[in-house]
Amino acid sequence: MCASANVPAGSGTAAAALPSMQAMNLTQPFRGSEAVAAGLLTHAMLRGPRFRRLFPDIYAPADAEVDLELLSRAAYLLVAGRGALGGYSAAELLAASCGPLGAPAEVVAPHRMRSRPGLLVRQDELPPDEIEEVGGVLVTTPQRTAYDLGRRGTLLEAVIAVDALSNVHGFDPAEVLLLARRHLGGRGSRRLPRVVELSDRRSGSPMETRLRLALEFGGLPEPELQHPVGPYQLDLAYPAVRIAVEYNGGDHLDPDRALHDLQREAYLTAAGWVVIRFGAYIVIRRPDWVADRVRTRLVAAAASAGLPLEALGAA
Known part of the structure; x- marks a missing residue:
């Protein structure tokens, strides 16, 4: 089993993936406290009609569509780089949308963190080579995302996820089994051979x-x-x-x-x-x-x- 990789907020790639106050973009999810400290907004403005609160101290424009990508970016800000977006959140950022309507944002972290409404946190190993940066946030790689989604939900949901990710990113679904051998004993891994057997990366949607x-x-x-x-x-x-x-x-x-x-x-x-x-x-x-x-x-x-x-x- 691979050693867990911590992803500290102030180091390496994670730090690069977090926004600075100087580069703050108020059209995307942002920390309200940082916007106030930078003199861009006041507390009253945050409470007003222009913005909506997604998570504690995390805001977005009130007219922004609250879809899975927006929630996922907000969740990444909330956890401050202490993990990576995973599951359906990672699939969304990886342009392989396959989650059900209303799916929560999801973070995979090597250390325990609390889930909350709209955010699911899964504690699991997070080796550095199973993470990549997409659009300024860290996400699990396509293969790792397929491995995670292939182990949960219904058999149909699992195959849909593996199909979507392998189609968009061009990998053989059998690569999921290589990760299963790397993460021996992972919950739900016993059904992965059946998921891979049913998967076909040629499925277009x-x-x-x-x-x-x-x-x-x-x-x-x-x-x-x-x-x-x-x-x-x-x-x-x-x-x-x-x-x-x-x-x-x-x-x-x-x-x-x-x-x-x-x-x-x-x-x-x-x-x-x-x-x-x-x-x-x-x-x-x-x-x-x-x-x-x-x-x-x-x-x-x-x-x-x-x-x-x-x-x-x-x-």
Whole structure:
């Protein structure tokens, strides 16, 4: 097991990642006491309508969207460099957003610190080579973040996280198992082989992962991911019978995207493809229904082609 690494507030990279009063940016989370000491604000102004309090002494503009990235940056200020952002906070800063709505900010620290509303603190080893700086704050590396998220939550949530991080950062999900061997006995590590087995870094989004696993857990053949058809790629495809399965997200309502979709649909139809699409509600709430509908289409197509259903799976 690797030795824990302390991350003191006044030394090394951590100190560089903390804002100085001279460089204080009041459009981002900031310490109210530092803003007052610097003469930028008064206590009355902090209590007024221009700012909102996120954590003790940590403020942000009142009109700022309080999303996970904002909360995470605020949390990092609160702990003053005594750890690194981890879990869904790290994934957010690493451009691999995969957390549920309302997820709290999360910090991993080698020493005990108190959690509070909106902030989850996990005490764990924090070796220096499992931390990196992103946008002025320390976060766990993509592989370490995948290792942490792969050990908790539901199996589905774990695979979604590993897919997202490995897709954005281009690593093999099996690297998570190397970290498991490094951190022997880590809570939840026993299920990591199954998480890695189900993971696929080609999944382009958390919803694509949900859709793929709906088919997997429904006992259907494994589809090809990101299958090319002319200038387009299909999320999940069964090339032998030219059936594709895709997630239909809210961005498809954008006029420019809608036009692109019409052109894409015309091309795929001309090429003999049938695309089965599902919205978020059905994918999340009724994955069994998704699998049943796809199964019906695949069974009919396989019979017409004179193929057994299992022959449709990815090679």
